[in-house]
Amino acid sequence: MATLEGSPDSNGAIRGGRAGALMRERGDQLLVLVVLIAIWQALSMIYGVYWIGSPWGVLVRFSEGVLKGELLRHTSYTLWEAVAGFIIGAVPAAALPFLLRRRPIITAILDPFMVGGYGAPKLALAPLFVLWFGIGIESKVALVAITVFFIVYFSALAGIRSLDAKLVQMAQVMGANERDVARHIVFPGAVPYIFTGLRIAMPYSIGGAVIAELISANRGLGYLIQLGAMNFDTTGVFVALVAVTCIVIVGNWSVNVVERRLLRWRPPADLKLETGA
Amino acid sequence: MAGQPLLEIHDLSKRFAQRAGREPPPWVIQDLSFTVGEGEFLTIIGPSGSGKTTLLNMIAQIDSASGGSVRFQSQIAPIADPKALNPGLSCQIGYVTQEDNLLPWRTTLRNVLFPLEVQGRLNDETRAHAQMLIRAVGLAGFEDHYPHELSGGMRKRASLIRTLVYDPPVILMDEPFGALDAQTRAQLQEDLLRLWDLGRKTIVFVTHDIAEAIALGDRTLVLTRAPARIAGEHKITIPRPRDIRGIMTHSEFGPLYQRIRAELQ
Ligand SMILES: Nc1ncnc2c1ncn2[C@@H]1O[C@H](COP(=O)(O)OP(=O)(O)O)[C@@H](O)[C@H]1O
Ligand SMILES: [Mg+2]
Numbered sequence: 001m002a003t004l005e006g007s008p009d010s011n012g013a014i015r016g017g018r019a020g021a022l023m024r025e026r027g028d029q030l031l032v033l034v035v036l037i038a039i040w041q042a043l044s045m046i047y048g049v050y051w052i053g054s055p056w057g058v059l060v061r062f063s064e065g066v067l068k069g070e071l072l073r074h075t076s077y078t079l080w081e082a083v084a085g086f087i088i089g090a091v092p093a094a095a096l097p098f099l100l101r102r103r104p105i106i107t108a109i110l111d112p113f114m115v116g117g118y119g120a121p122k123l124a125l126a127p128l129f130v131l132w133f134g135i136g137i138e139s140k141v142a143l144v145a146i147t148v149f150f151i152v153y154f155s156a157l158a159g160i161r162s163l164d165a166k167l168v169q170m171a172q173v174m175g176a177n178e179r180d181v182a183r184h185i186v187f188p189g190a191v192p193y194i195f196t197g198l199r200i201a202m203p204y205s206i207g208g209a210v211i212a213e214l215i216s217a218n219r220g221l222g223y224l225i226q227l228g229a230m231n232f233d234t235t236g237v238f239v240a241l242v243a244v245t246c247i248v249i250v251g252n253w254s255v256n257v258v259e260r261r262l263l264r265w266r267p268p269a270d271l272k273l274e275t276g277a
Numbered sequence: 278m279a280g281q282p283l284l285e286i287h288d289l290s291k292r293f294a295q296r297a298g299r300e301p302p303p304w305v306i307q308d309l310s311f312t313v314g315e316g317e318f319l320t321i322i323g324p325s326g327s328g329k330t331t332l333l334n335m336i337a338q339i340d341s342a343s344g345g346s347v348r349f350q351s352q353i354a355p356i357a358d359p360k361a362l363n364p365g366l367s368c369q370i371g372y373v374t375q376e377d378n379l380l381p382w383r384t385t386l387r388n389v390l391f392p393l394e395v396q397g398r399l400n401d402e403t404r405a406h407a408q409m410l411i412r413a414v415g416l417a418g419f420e421d422h423y424p425h426e427l428s429g430g431m432r433k434r435a436s437l438i439r440t441l442v443y444d445p446p447v448i449l450m451d452e453p454f455g456a457l458d459a460q461t462r463a464q465l466q467e468d469l470l471r472l473w474d475l476g477r478k479t480i481v482f483v484t485h486d487i488a489e490a491i492a493l494g495d496r497t498l499v500l501t502r503a504p505a506r507i508a509g510e511h512k513i514t515i516p517r518p519r520d521i522r523g524i525m526t527h528s529e530f531g532p533l534y535q536r537i538r539a540e541l542q
Contacts, residue, residue, distance in 0.1 A: 166374070166376065166378050167378055167380060169339040169364060170372070170374065170378045171391070171395065172339070172364035172365065173337055173339065173364045173365035173370070173371070173372045174365060174368065174371075174391065174392035174395060174396070174439075174440075174443065175365060175367070175368040175392060175395050175396040175443075176395040177395070180395040184380070184391070184394075184395070185380065188380070188382040189382075191382075264423070265381055265382040265383070265384075265423040265424075265425075266381070266425070267425040
């Protein structure tokens with residue numbers, strides 16, 4: 001019998017080593033957080049809380065906001081816009097290269113437009129979207145969707161293009177038809193690429209929602225930032241920024257959890273390279 | 278041992294398409310003809326680059342021919358037109374490729390079940406057959422492992438039984454054990470002969486290893502360097518069941534080995 005990298009006990013040993021490394025990593029991350037907060041504190045002491053709200057002040061206001069439900073309400077508006085826009089943008093973006101797989105000509109015709117759409121600064125569209133869709137949720141969702149769409153489209157396209165022709169030939173020899181190939185080979189092969197796109201698009205979706213709110217809204221975290229800035233309330237601005245950061249972290253974590261579940265089949269090294277963990 | 282020809286290769290030729298701004302490519306295979314009998318284990322031996330993979334790709338119909346014909350059960354297969362190719366000839370020709378080509382997102386078991394699944398033949402009986410094959414090649418306990426969690430030898434075993442599981446009348450094998458260490462290789466050769474003995478499929482087994490060609494085959498064809506032509510043909514009458522590890526000591530082995538080696542020069 002050949003030696004096995006994946007035998008249960010050696011796996012256990014690897015996990016044990018990993019758990020230790022993870023603990024150290026978490027410890028170091030905590031240290032960096034403390035240093036960042038210390039710098040923040042120092043800056044707020046140097047320039048005064050008028051310009052830079054102190055960490056403590058922000059924490060107090062943050063807790064008040066959470067307890068009164070005010071902050072949660074604004075956060076959930078922004079989150080809702082981001083999630084809706086993310087889904088509306090990502091689903092067609094992931095599906096389109098898949099549907100156009102057998103239509104290279106259409107893909108080629110679309111290409112310059114997609115590249116243009118990808119490169120154009122979508123945030124500059126925010127004022128237009130407010131004009132077209134009003135100051136309600138629609139303009140925010142539209143901005144998020146269009147931002148997410150182009151990122152995910154190119155990831156999915158790369159996934160389709162990474163297809164291993166040998167796997168397809170093998171499947172055909174074994175009796176797979178066009179649909180089987182699409183379902184059992186093209187799609188699973190593209191999933192890691194789609195996830196890379198989703199992970200990159202996730203913070204953009206929240207950023208897009210916040211920016212659209214900055215321009216014109218009467219609720220949401222972007223609105224809170226705008227309000228804070230208008231009232232020279234830097235602590236209020238920082239509270240909203242902390243909330244934005246929190247949902248980005250939670251969003252990223254959720255994408256990672258789903259990805260890890262779906263991509264158990266990948267060698268760990270691949271995952272590591274991609275997440276940069 | 279060879280019965281009615283099941284597979285007839287006639288004047289088969291291949292040159293790959295010319296690329297812009299390059300010399301016309303040479304013939305890889307030229308006017309190659311041979312037959313394979315029903316239930317025969319044919320080995321084909323040729324130096325690396327002689328066109329063995331190209332030959333099997335044409336027979337399996339994943340690549341088109343530039344000339345000649347392939348008949349299966351006297352039916353001619355249209356293999357000149359790349360668009361008319363019918364890979365695997367409707368599941369009648371199995372193909373164990375040089376690389377294992379397992380689907381990385383499927384576990385061992387689900388890889389082995391894959392052909393049954395796409396052929397719509399997944400039921401209790403075929404599942405039991407798959408389990409039997411998994412045990413027969415020593416993969417029991419690894420059903421739920423993904424390909425990257427298996428050793429090279431285990432991946433080869435999985436790819437081998439993935440073709441055996443749907444029982445195609447002809448199986449093509451392209452240096453399936455080429456990249457393995459001697460020990461694993463001998464083990465797999467024994468496994469293969471044992472499995473073959475159960476069903477006596479028609480096998481076309483390509484290798485660049487003379488000893489392997491003799492040890493496994495009923496007959497062996499020796500190919501020249503590209504353009505591949507037949508340099509020799511030998512019946513191997515060493516009785517079965519054969520002892521793979523001791524085959525070198527059989528009286529027939531030495532002289533045959535020398536003749537094949539001379540033909541390969
Ligand atoms: N797709 C291809 N395009 C052009 N030339 C090829 C292609 N595949 C194989 N060849 C050429 O055909 C010859 C035979 O290759 P191959 O059939 O792989 O040999 P073997 O399997 O005996 O080692 C080689 O010279 C190789 O360069
Ligand atoms: Mg080869």
